[in-house]
Amino acid sequence: MSALVEIHDLSKVYERGKQRVEVLHHVDLMIEEGEFLALMGPSGSGKSTLLNLIGGLDSPSGGTLEVAGQRIDRMSEDALAKWRAARVGFVFQFYNLMPMLSAQKNVELPLLLTRLTAAQRRRKASVALELVGLAERAGHKPSELSGGQQQRVAIARALVSDPTLLVCDEPTGDLDRQSATDIMMLLQQLNRDFGKTVIMVTHDPRAAEYARRILNLDKGTLVENGVLAAASARTAQPEYFT
Secondary structure: OOEEEEEEEEEEEEOOOOOOEEEEEEEEEEEEEEEEEEEEEEOOOOOOHHHHHHOOOOOOOEEEEEEEEEEHOOOOOOOOOOHHHHHHEOOOOOOOOOOOOOOOHHHHHHHOOOOHHHHHHHHHHHHHHHHHOHHHHOOOHHHOOOHHHHHHHHHHHHHHHOOEEEEOOOOOOOOOOOOOHHHHHHHHHHHHHOOOEEEEEEHHHHHHHOOEEEEEEOOOOOEEEOOOOOOOOOOOOOOOOO
16 A cells, blocks of 8 residues: 655644744654554644644644645645645544534535535435435434434535545544444444545544554654554445545
């Protein structure tokens, strides 16, 4: 497999008044296409900062960051916004769903930035909801869904544009144990059966066990914890979102 993410000598510094806080220190990292990587570490270790840099939500202070052959560290804000919309699906701890919209409409939101017709947007959203097992709840608003179901809607929204990369920040942090297990099995399935590259930040070692590789961050420095499982054979990715 080829590298999807290539990071060399990456640093991130925040200025707080006269104080200079270096959150990431000269990070080197290669992430292969089709990998499932878990980033762990204590609060303040830089793991969410690293995830945001890879997802194009922030820009590095130094070093190089290449994703799918593109130097995103060199992109303007407008170019980066377009790149994120086309390449990255985001899954957050607190779902970030629009409370007045149905599950179907929430999943359609990323497609409003495209030239797709309303009918095409509906079809893609329906397929994404079916993929996460919520086709029958398409008309329900977030308040009518459990926490686990809301996170599935959020995952469907992340998938609807068929992104290259799924970045997940504490996707099970607000869920009960059974719902968390269901979500991790879904992310594992998306990685294994559909070839999605998943990068996940988590505090939960049980969630991290679903990943193929774990990296720990300690004060902005990466420490590899080891490969959890050998890569199993994957089926070719179906054309679900065409």
